[in-house]
Amino acid sequence: MAHPVGTTRDKNNKRPEHSGEGHGLTAAVAFVVMFILFAASIYVLSFFERTNVWPFAVCLTLFFLAFWIPQTIMGRSDSGYRMAKGDRKA
Numbered sequence: 001m002a003h004p005v006g007t008t009r010d011k012n013n014k015r016p017e018h019s020g021e022g023h024g025l026t027a028a029v030a031f032v033v034m035f036i037l038f039a040a041s042i043y044v045l046s047f048f049e050r051t052n053v054w055p056f057a058v059c060l061t062l063f064f065l066a067f068w069i070p071q072t073i074m075g076r077s078d079s080g081y082r083m084a085k086g087d088r089k090a
Helices: 022-045 054-072 078-087
Strands: none
Touching: 022 054
16 A cells, blocks of 8 residues: 555544545636637537638647646646655645
């Protein structure tokens, strides 16, 4: 086991916190915003024509942002190397 866990939940023998614990509202708002970006990227494709490629470029940009923002800016990419070493407070 990576970390010892006791049977009591006192201050000295506390389980490690999980990512995002206690931030349900901010996680829900972030999900809604990213889902709107994703849905907008699909909606923009309805304006795509073979003579006009700009809707496709906008679609790719919105789709990229919908996945890139949560994984890099909002994610834990800055502390991943510390977590790999075993520092749970990273």
